[in-house]
Amino acid sequence: MTIGLAAALVVLAWSAGVSAKTTSISGTVLALDRTAGTLTVGEVGPWRVKRGVTQVDPRVIAVTTSTEFKQVRRAAGPGPTGWVGDFVETGLGAWQVSEGDFVTVEVQREAERLTALTVQVVVMREP
Secondary structure (H helix, E strand, O other): OHHHHHHHHHHHHHHHHHHHOEEEEEEEEEEEEOOOOEEEEEEOOOOOEEOOEEOOEEEEEEOOOOOEEEEEEEOOOEOOOOOEOOEEEEEEOOOOOOOOOEEEEEEEEEOOEEEEEEEEEEOOOOO
């Protein structure tokens, strides 16, 4: 029984360490560099204003072949939860993102490097 408890504690500690290394970054895409495999997101937060200008922190994020790109938009009718206007997520091809798009990127932190696990491109309104 104590071996099982010890194994469970090891798994919990390991999963807590893994989840602590992932976070989300939301903001506007400032730059794309397919050659370098990076995208730069202008993140606002924590909210800071200097001389009347909101401060934006550029975050350079590595994109890999395993990075998933997704599109998120409001449902026209009831969404997956039954709520009208719920968010619906669909797949996108790699690098189908443009400067100026609003994104949420789930990243994994490895020392000073941020690596994108998923890039969600938010569609604000229909064209």
